[in-house]
Amino acid sequence: MGFLDHLELPVLPSDKTGEGNIIVTSLDTLFxxxxxxxxxxxxxxxxxxxxxxxxxxxxxxxIMRFGVIPRPSPRQSDVIIISGTxxxxxxxxxxxxxxxxxxxxxxxxxxxxxxxxxxxxxxxYHVLKGVDRVIxxxxxxxxxxxxxxxxxxxxxxxxxxxxxxxHDDADDADSQD
Amino acid sequence: xxxxEIIEKLRTAFGDKLGAWRESNSENAYQRRMGSYLEIAExxxxxxxxxxxxxxxxxAFDSLLLISSLDNGDGxxxxxxxxxxTKHAHQLILKATLPAEVPSVPSVTSIWLHANWQEREAWDMxxxxxxxxxxxxRILLDDDYPGHPLRKDFKxxxxxxxxxxxx
Amino acid sequence: xxxxxxxxxxxxxxLHASGPIHAPEDVERGRLHTEEMVLNIxxxxxxxxxxxxxxxxxxxxxxxxxxxxxGYLHRCFEKHTExxxxxxxxxxxxxxxxxxxxxxxxxxxxxxxxxxxxxxxEKVEYIRVLFAExxxxxxxxxxxxxxxxxxGAFTPFLYCFRDRETILEMFEKxxxxxxxxxxxxxxxxxxxxxxxxxxxxxxxxKTSRATHKEINDLLTFNHIFRQRTAGIGVLDxxxxxxxxxxxPMLRSCGVKWDIRKNDPYxxxxxxxxxxxxxxNTLATLGDAFNRHWVRMQEWEQSLNIIEQILEQYPRxxxxxxxxxIPKRLRPPEGEIYSRTETPRGELGYYIVSKGDVKPWRVKVxxxxxxxxxxxxxISRGYLIADLIVSLGSIDIVLGEVDR
Numbered sequence: 001m002g003f004l005d006h007l008e009l010p011v012l013p014s015d016k017t018g019e020g021n022i023i024v025t026s027l028d029t030l031f032x033x034x035x036x037x038x039x040x041x042x043x044x045x046x047x048x049x050x051x052x053x054x055x056x057x058x059x060x061x062x063i064m065r066f067g068v069i070p071r072p073s074p075r076q077s078d079v080i081i082i083s084g085t086x087x088x089x090x091x092x093x094x095x096x097x098x099x100x101x102x103x104x105x106x107x108x109x110x111x112x113x114x115x116x117x118x119x120x121x122x123x124x125y126h127v128l129k130g131v132d133r134v135i136x137x138x139x140x141x142x143x144x145x146x147x148x149x150x151x152x153x154x155x156x157x158x159x160x161x162x163x164x165x166x167h168d169d170a171d172d173a174d175s176q177d
Numbered sequence: 178x179x180x181x182e183i184i185e186k187l188r189t190a191f192g193d194k195l196g197a198w199r200e201s202n203s204e205n206a207y208q209r210r211m212g213s214y215l216e217i218a219e220x221x222x223x224x225x226x227x228x229x230x231x232x233x234x235x236x237a238f239d240s241l242l243l244i245s246s247l248d249n250g251d252g253x254x255x256x257x258x259x260x261x262x263t264k265h266a267h268q269l270i271l272k273a274t275l276p277a278e279v280p281s282v283p284s285v286t287s288i289w290l291h292a293n294w295q296e297r298e299a300w301d302m303x304x305x306x307x308x309x310x311x312x313x314x315r316i317l318l319d320d321d322y323p324g325h326p327l328r329k330d331f332k333x334x335x336x337x338x339x340x341x342x343x344x
Numbered sequence: 345x346x347x348x349x350x351x352x353x354x355x356x357x358x359l360h361a362s363g364p365i366h367a368p369e370d371v372e373r374g375r376l377h378t379e380e381m382v383l384n385i386x387x388x389x390x391x392x393x394x395x396x397x398x399x400x401x402x403x404x405x406x407x408x409x410x411x412x413x414x415g416y417l418h419r420c421f422e423k424h425t426e427x428x429x430x431x432x433x434x435x436x437x438x439x440x441x442x443x444x445x446x447x448x449x450x451x452x453x454x455x456x457x458x459x460x461x462x463x464x465x466e467k468v469e470y471i472r473v474l475f476a477e478x479x480x481x482x483x484x485x486x487x488x489x490x491x492x493x494x495x496g497a498f499t500p501f502l503y504c505f506r507d508r509e510t511i512l513e514m515f516e517k518x519x520x521x522x523x524x525x526x527x528x529x530x531x532x533x534x535x536x537x538x539x540x541x542x543x544x545x546x547x548x549x550k551t552s553r554a555t556h557k558e559i560n561d562l563l564t565f566n567h568i569f570r571q572r573t574a575g576i577g578v579l580d581x582x583x584x585x586x587x588x589x590x591x592p593m594l595r596s597c598g599v600k601w602d603i604r605k606n607d608p609y610x611x612x613x614x615x616x617x618x619x620x621x622x623x624n625t626l627a628t629l630g631d632a633f634n635r636h637w638v639r640m641q642e643w644e645q646s647l648n649i650i651e652q653i654l655e656q657y658p659r660x661x662x663x664x665x666x667x668x669i670p671k672r673l674r675p676p677e678g679e680i681y682s683r684t685e686t687p688r689g690e691l692g693y694y695i696v697s698k699g700d701v702k703p704w705r706v707k708v709x710x711x712x713x714x715x716x717x718x719x720x721x722i723s724r725g726y727l728i729a730d731l732i733v734s735l736g737s738i739d740i741v742l743g744e745v746d747r
Contacts (some may be wrong), residue, residue, distance in 0.1 A: 044388050046395060047417055047743055048442035051486070052523060058505035074388075088337050089319055090395060090416045093387055119435065121344045123427050125326050125333035126318060126418050129344045145523055201678055205461040212680040240585050243681070245694045245707040257694065259681050259709075263585055263601060270681065291588030294717040302422070317415035317746055326423055 028165075035078065035104065036067075036159040042077035043070035044097070047084025049111040049145040056148040066155055074100040079158065081151075082137075085113035085120060086128040098135045106162070108154050109137045112144045119144065178267050183236065184215065190229060194222040199272075214257070214270035223258075223273060224283040224309075230260060230269070231288055237262045238269060241289035244296060246303035248329045254280045254305055275305065277328075284310040302327040378403055383728070387416045393490070393735065394742030396716075405727045410720045414746055421747040425706035430456055430530060430673045433706065438524040440708070441744040443486055446479035446515070447686035448744075449528040454609050455682035455693040456530045459675035464531060464668050467661045469611045471537050472528060474545070474653045475515070476610075477646040481552065482511045483687035484639045484646075487739040491636055492563050494736030495572045500563045507555050510548050514541045531669040545654060549647055556643055564640055573636065574627035577722040577734035581630065587721070588714035591689025592642065593738060596622035596634035603685035615652050617645045632730075632737035639739070642687075674701055681709075688712050688739060708747060712740045 041063075045053060057063045057070060071077045074097050086094060098107070109131050112118030117129035131137060138161060141154035184198055196216030201209050217223060230238040242259040249255060258271040273282055284307035286292045296307040297316040304325035307313065314320070323334050333342055386397040395416035401409040421440055425433050437452045438445040450472055457464065489504035512522050517538040519527040527534050563569050579589070581597035594601055602619040604612040620641030622634030677699040683692035689711030696705040715738050723734045 047419075048439055048524060050394065051442060055505060055509070059502045060506065060509045085417065085419050087416060087418055088322075088340060088342070089418070090387065091340055092338065093416075097388055117344060119439070120419055120424070123424050124420050125331075125342065125423060126322075126415075126420050128340060129342075133340060147522060203459070203461065203676070203678055203680075205458050207458045207682070208461075208678065208680045211682065212678055214679075241588060242683075242690070243692055243694060243707070243709040245705075247696060247705050247707075250704075259692075259694070263599070266606065289588070290583065290586045290721075291714060291717070294713065295588075317418040319415070326420065 032162055032165055036162040038067040038069075039079045039106070039155070039158070040071045040077045041068045042074055042080045042097070042101070043072055044080060045083050046086065046090065047111075047113065049083035049113070052145045052148055053081060053083045053110065053151065056151050061148040061152065063152065063155070066152070066159075068155065074098075075102060077101060078104070079106040079108060081108045081110050082114040082131045083110045085118065086131045086134075087126050088128055089126070091128045091131075091134050094131065095134045106138045106158055107131075107135055108139045108141060108151075108158060110141045110151060110154070111146055112142060115140050115142060178235065178265055180210075180213065180267075180269075183267065183269055186233075186236065187215070187226075187229075191222065191226060194219045194226070211268060211270070214272045217271055217273040220256075220273040220275060220282045223271075224285060224288075226271075227258075227285045227288045235265075237264045239263055241285070241291045241295070242268075244292060244299055246299040246305055246327065248277075248303065248327065249274070250329050252277050254303060254328075256282055256299065256305060258285075279306075280304065281306040281308055283308050286310055301325070304328065380408060385731075386413075393740055396735075396740070396742055396745070398719075398731070398735075400728065400731065402728060405729075407723050407726055407728055407731055410723050410731065412716060412719055414716075414742075417742045417746040419743070419747065421708065422706060425703050427702065429701045430675070430703060433703070434529065435524070435526045438526060439743060440710075440747055441686060441688065441691070441712070441741050442524060443741050444479050444483040444687045445524050446475045446527065447483070447684070448691065449525065450476045450610070451682070451684035451686065451691045452693055453528045453530050454684055455680060455695055456673075456675060458682050459678065459680050459695065459697060460530070460670065460673070462531045462668060462670065465661075465663045465665070466611075467658050467663050468532055468665050468668070470653055470657050471533060471665070473610055473612065473615075474537075474650060474657075475518075475527070477649045477653075478511050478514065478545075480646045480687045481643055482508045484643050487639055487687070488559060488563070488636065488643075491736045491739070492569075494732050495569060497563055497566070497569060500559050503555060503559060503562075507552060510544070510551070514538075514544050514548075517541060517544075529666070529669055530673060532667065533665040536665050542654065542657065542659075545650060549651060549654075552643075552647055556640070556647070560640060564637065570627070570633065573633040573733055573737070574631060576632045576726060576730045577737060578628050579630040579718060579722050583721060584630065584718070587718045589689070589718055590711050590714065591685070591687070592620075592635050592638040593689065593715045593718070595620060596638045597630035598622050598624070603683055603690055607683065609682075609684055614656070615649045617649050620645060632733050635737040635739075672701075674699065683709070686711060688741065688744070689715060708744075710744045710747060712738075712742075712744045713747075716740050716745055 109115050114131040120127040121129055139154045139158045141150050143150050196218040199214050201212035203209055230236050238260040240261045240263055242261050245257040247255040253274050254277050255272055255274045260269045299305045301315040301317050324331050381402045383400045387395040397413040399411040424436050437448045441448045485504035485508045489501035492500040516522050519525050519535050581599050584594050584597045598621050600619050600621055605619055620638045622629050627633040675697040679696045681694045683690050692709030694707040695703055698704045723731045
């Protein structure tokens with residue numbers, strides 16, 4: 001996932017003085033690379049999956065090596081991980097939090113409950129059957145709850161998505177809403 | 178104190194305000210102890226009964242374990258009180274049955290603090306009114322949620338605040 | 345909503361030109377009427393206790409009243425039970441108290457077994473108690489770690505989560521799931537104990553005792569932590585009993601009440617352990633420090649129980665763990681209130697059966713719900729910063745509070 005692995009242009013060989021250490025690339029690629037390497041996550045747990053998300057950020061799985069740092073405020077974060085069951089009471093709050101985030105923003109839906117209602121799909125009179133009914137989702141991570149490895153895989157998929165973003169449209173960032 | 182002694186004491190004090198004693202006929206000793214209940218014929222007497230149960234030194238039911246609500250499916254609702262005395266280590270279960278149209282019992286919040294949220298939950302889930310409750314609001318669902326979901330005839334709404342509810 | 349500051353009125357500040365200026369002694373003697381402010385905390389909150397909203401009425405820094413708003417995680421557990429057969433309810437029980445899923449399962453299967461009067465094999469009982477106690481340690485580790493985070497210590501959180509992974513590994517080896525198990529079935533277990541678990545347990549006893557001491561040194565007897573938690577959120581023993589507190593919240597007040605001793609279930613009567621209570625000498629009885637202290641002691645007591653299980657465990661017993669599972673699970677008509685001691689307190693199931701394969705009604709006495717209802721009482725009159733400590737010391741799981 002290093003920057004140099006994904007350049008379209010050849011890297012000029014550096015000499016000992018360092019003067020030849022020039023990388024030529026497009027600004028978009030540079031921006032995408034920096035976006036995907038420091039995805040600040042909104043620290044926001046909903047239900048059971050939140051505990052697995054905590055495990056992912058704790059000692060064993062160490063999500064910080066992917067550049068993910070939990071931020072307490074939606075204004076400072078790039079990605080929101082919907083970790084758990086979204087109830088009707090919570091859905092309006094999640095929408096509001098999502099709207100408060102600055103562009104470009106990404107959404108990972110973690111676990112079956114936020115994907116489609118999970119085990120509560122049939123009789124859950126107070127459960128929203130999928131968070132994608134209120135906000136757009138980039139990556140769905142299945143599992144009940146997903147293992148920390150699965151969440152990391154979802155994160156890498158999101159990084160892949162950011163890397164291959166299409167920049168033809170000038171309003172690309174705005175059109176994600 | 179055994180169940181029969183407690184019942185005898187209550188009957189001398191309250192007489193026919195109490196209903197029948199429903200002894201569980203289970204083979205399991207635990208269920209015989211924690212599955213037998215005393216019916217209350219007059220639900221309006223619950224407050225006085227609760228004061229007596231808590232303050233009578235030989236009974237001393239100082240802990241209210243749980244207030245449950247129950248839809249019997251025949252047009253009546255029940256409120257079940259699980260009581261325990263930490264001093265004497267005995268338990269008692271009371272059951273009051275109410276009509277589903279106007280389910281209302283006196284609140285016991287002033288006797289056991291624990292009843293406050295338990296009664297709010299019973300109101301929220303089953304729609305049972307507790308007269309004299311200091312904060313009679315729904316606890317889990319929003320105030321504008323239609324209906325009381327644990328009643329057997331509850332139908333979930335199709336839309337709630339513009340969000341589709343069924344799958 | 346994220347923390348939104350609501351001001352009913354603009355407060356008069358001494359620096360404000362038009363505001364009245366009062367002498368400090370006026371404020372002290374209560375002659376001055378100060379304005380109150382309402383602060384919303386949650387449901388998205390930086391601390392790790394889930395989606396709870398607190399409406400706090402403040403007078404300056406002092407908490408006048410706290411009004412908890414619940415239901416942001418109400419997942420309709422009790423409605424689901426009415427549509428599921430008895431074994432199908434177990435996965436939903438897992439998801440209720442998701443930090444201590446094994447303890448919740450243990451309570452539920454005990455209740456149904458009592459209704460059907462099933463005797464489970466001795467080996468099954470040993471495995472159940474072993475896993476329930478391991479789960480208690482894992483749950484207390486999260487409680488202690490996040491409580492440390494609430495009061496400003498980050499390192500214990502990492503240490504606790506590191507050791508918790510060992511416990512999860514044992515569960516995973518045995519039943520394939522890391523976190524929500526569906527392991528204890530009515531009358532038996534889904535899998536036999538994995539042969540590597542007992543040696544792992546023995547190893548875990550050593551490392552966990554070391555971690556326990558380390559956490560005590562790092563956190564419990566840390567001067568800053570003591571200053572932050574001692575004397576905060578004091579709960580009176582009588583109020584605790586009357587208000588339905590249970591578990592560490594009740595025991596920290598000095599009340600020796602543990603369902604494992606007072607109303608024994610499973611095979612807890614075979615083990616020798618102490619009921620941990622709060623200490624009058626380390627801090628005030630019933631305060632936030634004592635709630636933490638009770639959890640630390642229970643961690644040690646659980647290790648003692650596990651040690652005894654390792655000695656007594658019938659290794660040569662080749663009973664099939666599924667041998668006592670009934671073919672038709674249909675409890676006779678009747679009702680029961682059955683309770684067990686989970687890491688958070690007394691978890692009770694009130695089950696009404698009408699002789700069907702599905703329960704007519706399952707009502708849960710959730711210990712976190714009852715403990716949380718005492719939050720206004722223990723936080724009134726303390727500072728706003730102490731409110732977070734008080735809330736962290738209760739150790740709520742919102743899945744169980746809202747169900």
